[in-house]
Amino acid sequence: MINKIGARGRDVAGLVRYLFGPGRFDEHRDQRVIAADARLEVADGTRLNPDAPADRERVNELARVLDNHRRLMCIEPVGGWVWHCAIALPKKETPGGELKPETLSDEQWAIVARTAVERLGFGEDGPQAPCRWIAVHHGPSAGGNDHIHLLVNLVRTDGRLADPGRDRRTMSRVCAEAEREFGLFVVEGRAGRGLPGLSRAEIERTKRGAGTGPPSRTAGQRPGRIEPDRITLARNVRAAAAAAGSEAEFVRRLKAMAVRVHPRYAADGTGEVVGYAVALPALPAYTNAKGKTIQPKPVWFGGGKLAADLTLPKLRAGWSGGEADEARAEWASEAVPVTAPGRSEAPVADADAWKHAAALIDDIRKQLHDLPADDPRWTIACRGTAAVTSALALAETRPGALAGLADALARSAQDPRRVDGPPSLPERWMRRDFSAAVRLIRQAAQSPDLSADAMVVVVGTVLLAKAITQLHTERQQPHQARVLTQRTTVLAGQVAGLAPWEVRPHGQVPTSRLRDLVTRIEADVDRLVRTELRTEELTEAARNGRGPDAAALQARRKELEKAAAAEQALPAARRAAKLADERVADLDAEVRRLKALSEKRGAGLWLKGISKNEVLEDLALARQERRQARIVRDHAHADVGTLVATASGLYGAAPTPTPWRQGAATDALRRLSSDWTASLAKAVADDVATAAHRALLQNPRTRAEIAALSFGRPGEPRPATTLAEARRRLQAVRAELALRETLPGDVAKAEKTQRAAAQPAAALSSPAPTRSSSRTPPTPDRGRGGRGR
Known part of the structure; x- marks a missing residue:
């Protein structure tokens, strides 16, 4: 808009x-x-x-x-x-x-x-x-x-x-x-997009070069370009900057590409280079309608006029450094080097350069797998993929599908996220891999023979572009996703014949089996993700003292505290029981005395100065007090028994029970309290160490169900044991499926026929394993469960 x-x-x-x-x-x-x-x-x-x-x-x-x-x-x-x-x-x-x-x-x-x-x-x-x-x-x-x-x-x-x-x-x-x-077209040159739009003059020059422009009133055959200078220069500068390890090498590489370079110096007269301008060689001279020979002048563009990420300060942020004097001398030099090797480049045979580049691109794809959409490495990936594709496009005699993909990726490289500060270690690794890949491509592209290894590099670049397409989809940028999808489809159709299925990872596996592998590996990933989440929960709980060993230690301390309190209360309870026994004994003697007295005759009672009724009343009162004393005695003895049971029972519940004696629980509590910090730290460490094992909760049936996830065919891998391994497998299989979906229909059909002809008859006739409940990955925290997809 x-x-x-x-x-x-x-x-x-x-x-x-x-x-x-x-x-x-x-x-x-x-x-x-x-x-x-x-x-x-x-x-x-x-x-x-x-x-x-x-x-x-x-x-x-x-x-x-x-x-x-x-x-x-x-x-x-x-x-x-x-x-x-x-x-x-x-x-x-x-x-x-x-x-x-x-x-x-x-x-x-x-x-x-x-x-x-x-x-x-x-x-x-x-x-x-x-x-x-x-x-x-x-x-x-x-x-x-x-x-x-x-x-x-x-x-x-x-x-x-x-x-x-x-x-x-x-x-x-x-x-x-x-x-x-x-979901509209994203306009070039929009503030924040970083790609200046084309002027009318550039468009007219391109029309003349393509032979579609209107006839000029002043010239019959005025020369033009087949694409705008700005677009061509942006690809050249991007490839040279990515391959260079220093500013001086960047200048040498541009000159080796027949690009004219002009430095822009600081206004303070110090001779410091603060910018640059580039131009393609001037168009050939032509004669206008008046018979006058006209020599077109080269059109210069500053780095910022090519793209926001191609300014000299932005480019310097991606280089390791270098001698300032060497860079100034290279800027001022008019000499055109034949080649522009970097000082740190290891010698690689041309025949192996494509293989090394393919390995680097595959490693970069692995680094991007499951990377969050807001990670700064995505910006490096967008810029690096644009540079790799630009380097590949330089081998084309005319701008074609690779150039179109490079231009589309250049728009993806204009990311507003700041990545020009001090990079982290993973970011430096990714920049290093991209730089090495571009250098290898430029080295290998000098040979006129584009072998099958070169096409593997192109296929890897297509898969990188598809990963960036998915990134645009996650960031809700539908137009960029659509453009990249169109460019990758066109490119895949042109190079599929030169990238045989035999040399591609998983290229020999039929598509139906690839889909089955995706389902199975997704089940592995799902199981391992849930196990990992459960492990993280258990680990966090263990660090906070809520693990089984720490909980048992804390429960043991509480038990010993109760046992020690019972032991401390036991002497007083025993004294109370003894006093209750003595009280009952005294009341028994009083009841016997009063009973004997009540059996005497009136004369005997008269001599003692009491009546029989008084004696009977005293006897009834003594018997009532004795009943109450016996109740108190029974309660006192029950308290003693309860305290003894509490002290001995809780003390005996230790992991290594020992016979209880008076004061044993108090001594055990004292020893545990004096060594509490070390004991708790050891229990927490044990809980953290066993969190991963406890997250599995595997019983024999669960282990059998997990074993049933094996692919069941000779030569196919067992289920992954780590989440990273499972994700790498899933990414590799999905990459092959994505490439087959990108291929044109006739090429995909031909590859399918060739794979079927190469498969053994037994493999083709073997039935695909059924997806029954026995293959369902278990839920880690319960031992079994569904796929959870």
């Missing part, structure tokens, strides 16, 4: 009549209002045709309402008060290379218009009075572009003048948001 803000105007009515009129070249068709200020009292979707008398009056009335408040207040701002912006959708490229226009519905266009009005401060929600505005949607323009016009009267309803400020930057952001929201 692009926008063009015109100069401030003074004629509201004239612009309104133009918007609803036929246009300068009858390009206005189906003019209709898609959104407007509420004060205009015009409904969305209203169609007005000035050629019709009734509509002509409505258009004039609409123009008067848009401007009558300004005229009533007699305000005429210097410089104009009519703000006009056209917003259009460029054409997009189809898989067949045809350009078709993108479109939005009136409702979607209305969202864009209202968002722009609010962001620019013209709407009702701002702190100031609103402006009067209208958005008009035309049919396709003369070039076939869907577009709208936004007209705003900058005089607010309270008479003050609106100042849109940085309206171009604001509209650029509004368009960028609309592109992401509606």
Whole structure:
């Protein structure tokens, strides 16, 4: 989505009549209002045709309402008060290379218009009075572009003048948001995208080079390029920068590519190089219609005019350094080196260069596997893949599928995430691998024979591009994903015949079995992921003292505390029981005495000075007290028994029980408390060490079910034992499947026939294993379960 803000105007009515009129070249068709200020009292979707008398009056009335408040207040701002912006959708490229226009519905266009009005401060929600505005949607323009016009009267309803400020930057952001929201074409040159757009002169030169441009009025056969200089230079600079290990080597490599290089020095006169410009060799001279010989001059582009990531400071961030004097001397030198080897390059035979490059690219793909979408290494991967593809494209005699993929990846390399600071160790490794791969490709590409090993490198690059395509999908960038998908499909169709299935990883496995392998490895990954998550949970619990050994130690301490408390209370309980026994004995003696006294005659009682009734009352009272004393004695003895059972029982529950004696639990608690820190630390360490084993919880049946996950065919691997291994296997199988889906139908069919002919008859006739419950991976925390997919 692009926008063009015109100069401030003074004629509201004239612009309104133009918007609803036929246009300068009858390009206005189906003019209709898609959104407007509420004060205009015009409904969305209203169609007005000035050629019709009734509509002509409505258009004039609409123009008067848009401007009558300004005229009533007699305000005429210097410089104009009519703000006009056209917003259009460029054409997009189809898989067949045809350009078709993108479109939005009136409702979607209305969202864009209202968002722009609010962001620019013209709407009702701002702190100031609103402006009067209208958005008009035309049919396709003369070039076939869907577009709208936004007209705003900058005089607010309270008479003050609106100042849109940085309206171009604001509209650029509004368009960028609309592109992401509606899945539109991402415009080159958009602020933050890092790829400047092509000028009309560049496009015309390219048309002349392709033989499709209009005849010149001053020249019959004016030379041109088959593609814009800017695009070619960007690929050359990107490949040279990635292969170079220092600034001096970068300059040498550019010169070896027949690229003209010019340094830009600091203005302080120190001779420090702060930038550069590059140009292709000048076009050949030609004779114009007047017979005069014209020598075209080279067109120079600074690094920032090629791409935001190709400026000299950005490039320096990716180099290890080098001698500053050597770099200055190389910038100033006019000599053109035949080759540009790096000082740190190891000698590699040309025949092995492609193999080494393929191994590096495969290693990079493994590093990208399961990498989060916000990881800075993705930016390095986008830039590195663009550099690898650019290096491969240099071997083409004419810009083809590799060049197209390189250009699409260059857009992916314009990532707003900052990766130019001090890189981490994995980032340095990835940059090193990309740089080595580009150097090997440039070395191997010097040979005119592009062997099958070279095609393996191209296939690896295609798979890297597919990984970046998936990244764009995760980041909700559908257009970049679509463009990369189209480019990889075209490229795969051109190189599939040179990349035989026999040399590709998993190329010999039939597609049906590959899909079966994906299902099985996914089950392994699912099981291992859940086991890993369970292991992390158990490990964290163990570190916090909630593991089984630590819990047992803490429970043992609590038991010993209870046993020691029982031991401390036992002497008092025994004393209370002894006193209760003595009390019962005394009351027994008193009851016997009173009973004997009650059996005497009246004379005997008279001599003692008491009556028989008094004796009987005392006997009944003594017997009642004895009953109560016996109850107290029984409770006291029960307390003693309970305390003894508590002390001996809890003490005896130790991992190595020993006979209990008085004070044994107290001594054990004292020993444990004195060594508590070390004991707890050992228990926590044991729990952490056994967390992975405890996460499996494998019983015999569970182990049998896990063993059933084996692929069941000779030569096929057993289930992975680690999550990283399972993911690597899954990535390798999926890469082969993705490549087969990328291949054109006829090539894919031919490969399928060749694989079937090469398979043994037994392998072809063996039935595929059924996916029964016995193959279901177990749930780690319960010992068995479903796939969880």
